[in-house]
Amino acid sequence: MQDIGRRSRRFDALDKARGTEQFATDIYPPDMLWAGALRAGVPHGIIRRIETARAEKVEGVVAVLTRKDVPGTNRQGFVYWDMPVLCGTRVRHAGDAVALVLAESRRALAEALRAIEMEIEPLPVVDTLDAALADDAPNIHGLDTGNVLKAATIAKGDAEAGLAECDVVVEETFYTPAQEHAFIETENGVARIDDDGTLHMTVSTQAPFRDRFEIGRALGLDPSRIHVTGPYLGGGFGGKDGATVQCLLALAAMHAKGRPVKMWWNREESMLAGYKRHAARMRFTAGAKRDGTLHAVRCELDYDTGAYAHLGVEIMALGMEHSGGPYRLPHLEAKGRCVYTNNPVAGAFRGFGVAQVSFAFEGMMDRLAHALGMDPLKFRLRNAITRGERNCAGVTMTTSTGMEECLLRLRDHPHWKSREAWRADAPPFTRRAVGVAAVFNGMGYGRGLADYAVAKVRLTGSGRIRVYNGVSDMGQGNASTFVQMAGEILCQPESVMELVQPDTDRTHPSGSAAAGRTTYTYGKALIKACETLRDKLFNRAALMLFVDDGSGFAMIPGGVRHLPTGRDLPLAALAAMMHPDDRISMAEHLMPVTPEPVRGGEAFTLGFPHLLFPYAAHLARIEVDELTGRVAVLDYVAFTDGGRVLNPQNFEQQVHGSVAQGLGYALTEDVLTEAGVLRSTDLCTYVIPTSLDLPDIESHAVETIEHTGPFGMKGIGEVGLNGPLPAVASALYSAGLPMTRAPFTFGRVLAALEDDQPGTGSEAAS
Amino acid sequence: MPLFLPTDLSETLALLADHPEARIMAGGTDLLVRLRAAGRTPGTLVCLERVAELGRIEALETATGPAVRIGAAATITDLLRSDTVRQRLPLLHRAASAFAAPTVRNAATIGGNICTASPAADTLPALHVMNASVELASRRGARILPMPHFVTGPGRTALEPDEVLTGVVVPVPRIFTIHHFEKVGQRQAMAIAVVSLTAMLAVEDGRIRDARLAWGSVGPTIVRCPEAEAILRGSRLTLTALTEAARAARRAVAPISDVRATADYRRQVAGNLLLRLADLPGRKPGS
């Protein structure tokens, strides 16, 4: 049975294990063409000449397209429209597309791409935040505000006055790197324009419904004539939220004379042209009272959005909103700037702006605790936000708030209690330490952009239950959970269930797979739809069994039972007597938002602030090798408040996955560029962790109940990513190694070891 | 793209003699990566995977004592699974276990590792400290070269165009009591060495009778440091002696900065790694 709360296997597990699940990459329609883009290779410049004649003559080449072939606005984006489909005059990063080739084979495609002659006059490269903010910086987008796409301030209380009232005040500047999503399935899709002019596209996407509008606007197409199918993704993490191949592929299809076209970026192209997590610089001042009360935080956050906006402003807004941490903080002033550079384009990524500030606010908590001579966990506990209080951004927490409970449970964990003995037992040349972090992550779109979903469920003609999922499943398992929810309400086993993945013709607009919202919002809609279907089945059964009404019925596997008379009616029999339209139920849901005003919130038209937050407290036991600077994370523990757990296995997988990705962010992952040119060009030089680099990860659920959520849950897809970096940093700090720049590569840690005066290690210890 | 799959050595040598443009492919884990990066399709390839005699690992007696002969096409997995290698050449076994990950180890060969001649090649330092020699063959005849004479620079070897590396002969180290290998990479698998240290020490009554040291990834080829070896010879495994040897080692290496690490880091750590050999309470030296 697909009951809620059961550790049932994923609905898609067998298909994936058997390799029968069709990802977008698996689709090779007959008579298909290949499309590929020529990338600028130069981070900043003026296009002087593009000569395609030689490329057009390559055997097997169908078309070579440039800017002049792009109808519509030629602008991609979905809040700011600033990214050309094909650059005409200006290139703003090395991965900009300047030409598009359609060919019969990959070989012809590669040859044609090499045969295009391109002359780009280089412009000075804006490769750092400082370079972008300099008075005489080249203006990348010609904004009146220079390279500052958006500057904003949010405030609670009076940070200046608050800091003056503090007994201890600490200051620090933190830096986080750009991070690559590194999903297994790189960006790809297939597209075709049919005889009636409809564009059909199957694409690895987190936002199939919104894609239609992005493609439509960029290419002057009618969105209602664009049909997008979104199969399971081989990973997304935010990197497929917003057009990747979509506009190029649609443009290619427009020149393919009805033939299908496939575009599939290889790893190098994905590294070059795909979106990244924003690199950030965060200047923090924080103060506390002698008794351990966190009192005031002032910060300046600069996010490097690279060449284009993508969701940079919204990402910065989330960073600002979370900059005071999951604490009851009376005074906060957060200033944010989202800055254009010629670096790779930054965009959405699991932990959306919050992963960055988590390092900073938790770093401040460690430093304040040290300055106060307080245990770092006690200090966090003392200030943890609880229900009914205003959070750091000024929003009253009216929903489940498990931060304190997560920290209490962590405090009782053996790894925390035994930390002194464990530390003292370090082998030669080794420093041992235990670090903690408290993190949170706003859920849903926030105010200004309705976070809605429309669910549909059908009793099929043969008496099966079919769920029409409208939100992409990129591996997080929401689709499987939807089946579980429907199974719970309709009391049906897996064998009776069917699942349709997002398809703009068959399923209904339900927002993107993002922001920890996928299960929450669609789930709420689905519960209503399933309840409506159930009630309908009872009423129709009443008709068939000549009883007064549907009140005496219960769902049983494969059918319904009339309890007073003990008579059963199979679903197939019910289906046979119902009109097809009658066998469908639909319902929708809107995530609630706060009606509270937040000072400075006016600066953001959408995405700010949030009302619902999952919370987590993490612990990392680490060893630092003094000879090499290598940091090994030996044990990891996560306590997560995601409300009620609907499937413990899916819950753990989300925690394990986000901790793994977060440890990569903490230790090795860094999109390196030099003067705007990518240096980590592949997975050999961009270093993600392997199974040997990851510790066993203990995941514990702290089950609060989220009354607004489906079966009491809230989304935990992101919060787990925010913990590892600050938890490892906290451990390093207690080992006398205060780190302000992530990742903690062996080089940086060795330098910190050399800086560390003998003795300070134990002093800084808790 | 002609592809030849010879099944014995003489056929291989004939193919190489008749097709001067041909490239030898063993596991392809270097060759194919390089061809793809260059955007080239391979020309003529002579593959070694079916030449059984090139895949053998055998113990032998030579005039100078026991040795192990490893066929050039033995894979890294073959090395790991070989009892002979594990028992007699523990350093090579350690290097093999730190090599890439199982899938790559199943394809990658020791011959390919030697012929790629990368300063980061994981089997090379062990072969150097154990005074291994390589066997080369062509239709013109066979010859044997000591490792340092074969690998002449980064990516450069003494291999002639018509020659194939048939095997490597490794004298079994006898007097040595400590076999130490440490690879510093950016992660624990699928990592290119940023620095590595391979050390063999003969310790008798607490004193070092002989020491052989080799570093990977800190110079154009494997770096030896006779000065550091001399410092250790005759002394005990103390931090003082090792620190002095480390200083000599840092002078001997010639590292570069790249996307993985700075030259300074490599130099520093090349020395630091020696300290791991210290005889300290609570741990076995070299473990």
Ligand SMILES: Cc1cc2nc3c(=O)[nH]c(=O)nc-3n(C[C@H](O)[C@H](O)[C@H](O)COP(=O)(O)OP(=O)(O)OC[C@H]3O[C@@H](n4cnc5c(N)ncnc54)[C@H](O)[C@@H]3O)c2cc1C
């Ligand atoms: C993902 C990945 C991870 C890796 N990790 C490591 C690692 O951890 N440590 C490490 O040292 N290396 C590593 N490598 C590099 C590579 O796997 C090794 O160098 C391997 O030993 C090469 O062997 P091969 O059989 O694949 O050589 P091939 O690619 O077949 O050949 C390499 C070169 O040697 C020549 N050659 C091969 N055999 C002979 C012969 N018998 N006679 C003459 N010439 C010959 C070829 O012509 C070619 O020029 C890695 C490679 C990859 C792709």
